[in-house]
Structures are given as structure tokens and as C-alpha cells.
Amino acid sequence: MKSRSCGNIVFEDGSFHICATLTSGTIQHLKKDLQVLAITEPAVIEWRADYLKENLTEENIKAGLKLIRNSYSSTPLIFTLRKESEGGAWSLSEEDLYRLRLCAAETGLLDLMDIELSSLLTEHEKLFLYESLIRSMKASGKLLILSFHDFTGAPAENTLIGTVLKMMKEGADIAKIAVMVSEKEELNLLKGLSAKLREEPGLPHILIGMGELGVETRYNKKDFFSAITYASTGEKSAPGQLSIKDLKRLLENQ
Numbered sequence: 001m002k003s004r005s006c007g008n009i010v011f012e013d014g015s016f017h018i019c020a021t022l023t024s025g026t027i028q029h030l031k032k033d034l035q036v037l038a039i040t041e042p043a044v045i046e047w048r049a050d051y052l053k054e055n056l057t058e059e060n061i062k063a064g065l066k067l068i069r070n071s072y073s074s075t076p077l078i079f080t081l082r083k084e085s086e087g088g089a090w091s092l093s094e095e096d097l098y099r100l101r102l103c104a105a106e107t108g109l110l111d112l113m114d115i116e117l118s119s120l121l122t123e124h125e126k127l128f129l130y131e132s133l134i135r136s137m138k139a140s141g142k143l144l145i146l147s148f149h150d151f152t153g154a155p156a157e158n159t160l161i162g163t164v165l166k167m168m169k170e171g172a173d174i175a176k177i178a179v180m181v182s183e184k185e186e187l188n189l190l191k192g193l194s195a196k197l198r199e200e201p202g203l204p205h206i207l208i209g210m211g212e213l214g215v216e217t218r219y220n221k222k223d224f225f226s227a228i229t230y231a232s233t234g235e236k237s238a239p240g241q242l243s244i245k246d247l248k249r250l251l252e253n254q
Contacts, residue, residue, distance in 0.1 A: 002201065002202065002203065002204060003204060004143055004173045004174060004203070004204060004227075006076040006111050006112065006143060007074055007075075007076055007111070008074075009043055009044065009076050011143075011173075011174060011204050011227040011228065012204050012227055013197065013198040013204050013205060013225040013226075013227060014198065014221065014225040014226070014227075015204075015226075015227050015228075016219070016221060016226055016227075016228070016229050016251060017043040017044050017227065017228050017229070018042050018043050018044070018228075018229060018231055018244065018247060018248065018251070019042060019043070019044035019045065019046050019078065019228050019229065019230045019231065020037055020040060020042035020044070020045050020046070020231055020233050020244055021046045021048055021230050021231065021232055021233060021241070022034075022037070022045065022046065022047045022048060022051075022068070022233055022234075023048050023051040023089070023232070023233070023234055024051060024052070024064075024234070025051055025052065025053065025055070026052065026055050027052075027055070027060055027063050027064055027067065030064055030067055030068070031067060033233055033234055034067065034068065034071045034072075036233065037071075037233055038071075040233075040244045040245070040248075042075070042231070042244060043075070043076070044075065044076045044077075044078060044228060045068060045072060045075050045076070045077050045078065046077075046078040046079075046080055046114070046230065047064060047065070047068060047077065047078070047079055047080065048080050048081075048082070048088075048089070049061060049064065049079065049080065049081045049100070049104070050080075050081050050082050050083070050088040050089045050090045050092065051089045051090075052064070052090075053089060053090045054090075056090060056092075056100065058099070058100065058103045061100055061103050061104050061107075062103065062107055065077075065079070065104060065107050065109040065110060066107070066109060068109075069109045076111045076112060077109070077110050077111050077112070078110070078111070078112040078113070078114055078145065079101075079104045079105075079110040079112070079113050079114070080113075080114040081097060081100055081101055081104070082116065083097060086116045086118075086147075086149055087149050087151065087178075087238060094119070094128065095128065097119065097128075098119075098128035098129075098130070098133075101113065101115065101133065102133055105133060105136065105137055105142070108140065110142065111142060111143065112142065112143040112144070112145055112173075112174075113137060113142065113143075113144060113145065114145040114146075114147055114176065115130070115144065115145070115146060115147065116146075116147050116148070116149065117146045117147060117148050117163065117166060117167055117170065118148075120146070120170045121166070121170075134170075134171050138171070143173040143174065144171060144172055144173050144174075145172065145173065145174045145175075145176050145206070146167040146170060146171075146172035146174075146175060146176065147176040147177075147178065148160075148163050148167075148176070148177050148178070149178045149179070150178075150179040150180065151179075151180050151210070152180060153179065153180050153181075153182060153183075153186060154179040154180070154181060154186040154189050154190060154209075155179070156189075157189055157192060157193050157196075160177055160179075160193055161193070161196065161197075163175075163177065164177070164197065164202075164205065167203075168202050168203060172203060173203060173204075174203060174204050174205065174206060174227060174228070175197075175203055175204075175205045175206070176205070176206040176207075176208070177193075177205065177206070177207050177208070178206075178207075178208040178210055178238065179208075179209065179210065179214075180209075180210045180211050180214070180239070181209035181210065181211050181213045181214030181217075182211060182213060183213070184213070186209070186213075186214075187209060187213060187214060187216075187217075190207055190209050190214070190217060190224070191223045191224065193207065194207045194217075194223070194224045194225045194226070195223075195225070197225070198225040204227035205225070205226065205227065206226045206227055206228050206229075207224060207225075207226050208226070208230070208238065209240070210238050210239045210240050211239045211240050212239075212240055214240055215240045215242065218230070218231075218240070218241075218242060218247060218250075219242075219247060219250040219251050219254070220254075221251070221254045222254070229247065229251075231243060231244040231246075231247040232244070
């Protein structure tokens with residue numbers, strides 16, 4: 001089955017559901033950001049918990065998820081926690097990453113979790129039991145987004161297709177590829193890749209060209225076929241990310 005469902009939302013290639021990314025630095029700021037978010041009505045919410053930085057504790061993970069759930073009981077919620085090398089806002093050890101991801105999953109308050117593929121392809125998977133975490137999530141109906149980020153540029157198409165195949169093997173429900181785009185050739189490569197992924201059986205994909213030259217990957221429905229497109233609610237979580245207002249306008253003008 002190519003599509004994946006979460007409540008009333010169906011994730012499929014080309015659906016371009018707008019996901020509002022929360023990058024609040026404290027729980028108090030999260031409360032304020034949720035109030036602002038109320039007027040934008042996003043289809044999906046992502047909480048980038050790594051932006052809590054020094055406030056990143058298990059207690060605050062639970063408090064933040066509860067706060068978001070109390071405000072948005074039926075909106076699909078993605079929990080994302082990244083370390084600096086993955087584009088995250090805070091330096092985290094693999095042990096801390098696993099511990100906090102496990103804490104979030106055990107609350108039962110999230111709908112999807114975004115994990116960098118590299119966490120599952122090294123000794124970290126065996127050491128921190130990601131296989132068990134993922135199996136438990138899926139048993140409770142949660143979805144898994146596996147991500148790949150490259151902040152230096154776009155690898156070859158065959159390399160990226162191979163990455164998506166690895167994501168499928170590791171149990172992803174949605175594959176996410178985010179690469180820096182600094183040349184027109186890289187943007188054209190992503191156009192071809194998105195078209196191929198749409199035609200292939202398997203799972204929905206998210207394709208993001210980071211940087212100013214890659215902005216159109218976030219809204220161009222003619223050449224790209226992402227299931228989800230991300231927008232900022234405050235501090236941008238990726239180069240080239242648009243505000244919800246601007247993203248909605250560009251999508252409506254397609």
C-alpha cells in the first residue's frame with residue numbers, strides 16, 4: 001500500500017500536506033507558539049524538541065507533548081529530535097537521542113516519529129534497541145518517518161534511491177530526503193528523483209531541496225510529489241523553509 005493514514009489525513013505522493021514546525025526554546029514559548037498556530041490551521045504539526053536545548057529533559061518532553069495534544073487533539077503530531085550533525089539545534093549523544101525518543105514514544109501522545117536513518121545503520125541500533133522501539137510504535141498504530149540529510153549537496157540519484165530502499169527495509173512508513181541545493185543541476189536531479197519515487201511501489205516520500213535554490217521543492221506540485229511540506233512558525237528549522245502564510249499562498253497559486 002503506497003499511502004499511509006493518520007486519523008483523517010492520508011499521506012501519499014503529491015498530497016503536500018502542510019506541516020507546521022514548532023521550534024520553541026522553552027515550554028513557556030511553546031505555549032505562546034501554539035496560540036499563534038491556532039489561526040493557521042495546519043494539517044500536521046511537527047515538534048522539533050531539540051530546540052529546547054538546555055531545557056531538553058524527559059520531564060519537558062512529556063510536558064511539551066501533553067501541551068500540544070491538549071491544544072490539538074486530532075491533528076497528526078510528528079515528534080522530531082535531531083543532533084547537530086543532522087541539522088539539530090543541540091549537541092546530543094546517541095544515548096541521549098535514544099533515551100528521549102523512547103520517552104516520547106512511551107507517552108503515546110505522538111502520531112509519527114522522525115528518526116535519522118543513520119541511527120539504524122550503525123552499532124547504535126543494536127546498542128539502543130531501535131528495532132524494539134519501532135516495533136512497539138507500529139504495534140500501537142504510530143507511523144515512522146526515516147530521514148536522510150545532506151547539507152553539502154545532492155548525492156547521485158542512484159545513491160538516493162538506494163537510501164530510500166534502505167528506509168523501506170528498516171520499516172519506514174514515509175521516506176524523507178533533504179539535501180542542500182546550490183546548483184540548477186541538483187534541482188533537476190531532485191525533479192527526476194521525485195517522479196521516479198512516485199512511480200515506484202512502496203511508501204510515500206518527502207523530498208526537500210534546502211537553500212534558496214531548492215525552495216520550489218516545497219510547493220511546486222507539477223514537478224515534485226512530496227506527501228508533506230514543512231513551514232516555519234518562528235525560527236526556521238531548515239535553510240529555505242517558508243512561513244505557513246507564504247507556503248499556503250504559493251500552493252494555492254499552483
